[in-house]
Amino acid sequence: MILDHSPQPANTGVDASLDDLFRAALARRPDAIALIDPPDRARFTDGVARQLTYAQADRMIAAIAARLRQMNLHADAVVGLQIANTIEGVLTFMAVLRAELIAMPLPLLWHRADAVGAIRRAGASALIVSGRIGATDHFDLAVNAAAEAFTVRQVCGFGPPPDIPTNF
Numbered sequence: 191m192i193l194d195h196s197p198q199p200a201n202t203g204v205d206a207s208l209d210d211l212f213r214a215a216l217a218r219r220p221d222a223i224a225l226i227d228p229p230d231r232a233r234f235t236d237g238v239a240r241q242l243t244y245a246q247a248d249r250m251i252a253a254i255a256a257r258l259r260q261m262n263l264h265a266d267a268v269v270g271l272q273i274a275n276t277i278e279g280v281l282t283f284m285a286v287l288r289a290e291l292i293a294m295p296l297p298l299l300w301h302r303a304d305a306v307g308a309i310r311r312a313g314a315s316a317l318i319v320s321g322r323i324g325a326t327d328h329f330d331l332a333v334n335a336a337a338e339a340f341t342v343r344q345v346c347g348f349g350p351p352p353d354i355p356t357n358f
Contacts, residue, residue: 321349
């Protein structure tokens with residue numbers, strides 16, 4: 191949300207995309223704080239609370255969008271997002287839009303069966319999740335949901351790598 195009342199560039203009228211509005215704010219004030227994590231972030235998901243300027247956020251959005259393009263997702267592919275309300279959630283949502291894909295936010299508290307049903311109905315091609323929400327391992331849920339849904343070919347996540355058994 192842009193709270194400053196400066197005159198808007200000509201390309202940010204009624205037809206402006208969210209990315210257009212973000213880039214307009216970036217052009218006006220690249221060093222202004224754009225995103226702030228909740229102070230209790232570590233209590234419910236991985237990582238420490240951070241804040242990013244518009245310039246820092248733009249670089250991260252560009253990097254995530256580039257990675258999404260490298261995954262060979264077709265234009266307008268649906269990407270399921272099950273990410274905590276953190277900086278990564280906003281960055282990923284913006285990157286999906288910048289990569290010309292369709293973001294499909296999924297509620298964090300859904301059971302796997304609910305997520306699988308929504309993924310199948312939407313034909314999602316990828317899932318991006320927070321590694322941990324509370325005590326729940328969302329990597330594991332996402333991988334199992336992807337295996338069940340069949341349309342998902344890419345599963346990505348934020349957080350430390352999941353524990354992988356070494357005795358198999």
